[in-house]
Amino acid sequence: MSAATVYLWREDRLEPRDDCDVLPAVIEAADSWLVTDGRVRGLELHRTRFMTSIPRGRYRQVDPGAFWDASMAALPRTGAWFPRVELRTQLLRPQLLLRVREAPELKRSIVLATHTGRDPRTAPRFKGPDLEAMVRLRTRAQARGADEAVQLSPQGHVADGSTTSIAWWRGDALCVPAADIERIDGVTLRSVVALATALGIDVLYESVRPEELDGLEVWALNALHGIRIVTSWIDGPATAEEPGRLADWRARLDALRHPLPPAGA
Secondary structure: OOOEEEEEEEOOEEEEEOOOOOOOEEEEEEEEOOEEOOEEEOHHHHHHHHHHHOOOOOOOOOOHHHHHHHHHHHOOOOOEEOOEEEEEEEOOEEEEEEEEEEOOOOOOEEEEEEOOOOOOOOOOOOOOOOHHHHHHHHHHHHHOOOOEEEEEOOOOOEEEEOOOEEEEEEOOEEEEEOOOOOOOOOHHHHHHHHHHHHOOOOEEEEOOOHHHHOOOEEEEEEOOOEEEEEEEEEOOOOOEOOOOHHHHHHHHHHOOEEEOOOOOO
């Protein structure tokens, strides 16, 4: 398989297609995850998020369940991959696509920068419609020397990273943005919260401004890198790191990996 292969769902099967597509298309729903030697973390959560992101009132004619099953069967069982499934509209017609992409180098740390302009998100609780806008935010943050942009709520509270969920530690308590702050339902963050709950660790839901995180350990989480520790926040708080905590939690998260479904299932 090449470094990146695109499949279009057509007549109940996946067909390879040319990725050099110049026609405009609008992504309605998308999801992605890391596959390492045929093992993946939180796959059922990714499936549920993708299915519930599809605006069913407008796309009754698509069959995302059959598409999902065929996509899982098509994924490589060796190597490191970062596939993405998409529902998009092109020329007023819905399309289901699978992109099988090689995984980039994985990192343990990250530098953040706060986005201070207009909130470009149109569907902040759904993954897909704002992908291009979030990539633009990340590109602007990279021009400032960061890896990732942080989007704030209208009240100035930490909401989401451009491709990550944000969490922090207040002593021995894990903290995440409050439920009324609009953000993507991050699968990796949800997994970490579930682990913390199982371990009897307090989970606090907070509304905080970036400066209120000064001196705290801050994490950025997503399906590709898992947990990354924030080592710097440009024009933001000075973050900290408790020795050993990141390694322990990355190991706990890795233990949640399970094999992909059998190709014939």
